[in-house]
Amino acid sequence: MAHRTRPSLYISVDIEADGPIPGPYSMLSLGAAVAGRQDADGYTPADPEAATFYRELRPVADDFVPEALAVSGLDRDRLRIEGAEPRSAMWEFTTWVRRVSDDAQPVMCGYPASYDWTFLYWYLIRFTGGSPFGHSGCLDMKTLYATKARVPLRAVAKRAMPRELLSSRRHTHHALDDAIEQAELFSNLMAWDGPPAD
Numbered sequence: 001m002a003h004r005t006r007p008s009l010y011i012s013v014d015i016e017a018d019g020p021i022p023g024p025y026s027m028l029s030l031g032a033a034v035a036g037r038q039d040a041d042g043y044t045p046a047d048p049e050a051a052t053f054y055r056e057l058r059p060v061a062d063d064f065v066p067e068a069l070a071v072s073g074l075d076r077d078r079l080r081i082e083g084a085e086p087r088s089a090m091w092e093f094t095t096w097v098r099r100v101s102d103d104a105q106p107v108m109c110g111y112p113a114s115y116d117w118t119f120l121y122w123y124l125i126r127f128t129g130g131s132p133f134g135h136s137g138c139l140d141m142k143t144l145y146a147t148k149a150r151v152p153l154r155a156v157a158k159r160a161m162p163r164e165l166l167s168s169r170r171h172t173h174h175a176l177d178d179a180i181e182q183a184e185l186f187s188n189l190m191a192w193d194g195p196p197a198d
Contacts, residue, residue, distance in 0.1 A: 031175030048183035
């Protein structure tokens, strides 16, 4: 009997943080949206607004980079009072990921994945002791585009992409808005065959 590969459920994740690395700095918000599912028959996009998750978190450190904080516009003083306790927020996120994934293997996707994954994975391990994505279940949309477009990774920028790949939504630096926007970009990339051959 042939081994049947478990489907993948791609979850677009965006985080806003107040510095370059987790630990000395804090993740202040986490947004996620189901982008789509891939199985032996191919990729099926989801409505990126249908299954979403959003939390604002209490800072875990005193240090912050003012320029990083300015990007999201989040107020650390407000989050110290109103932000979710990181442990409960990460358990809620893990529960949500497991629920929406059902029989599929969850894969985090980001643009770029490296920054968001660094914070997400650190917070998951630090506050829940594990990750629903495993230790390497992430896919970088910049790498996906570079591979399909046959261009160097450093040449990748949204402004250089064909217009039909981009979401019509604005990039607002609100974690949920951006996760939804990036879910659309991911589904467009998955359906794209790359530029016409010369």
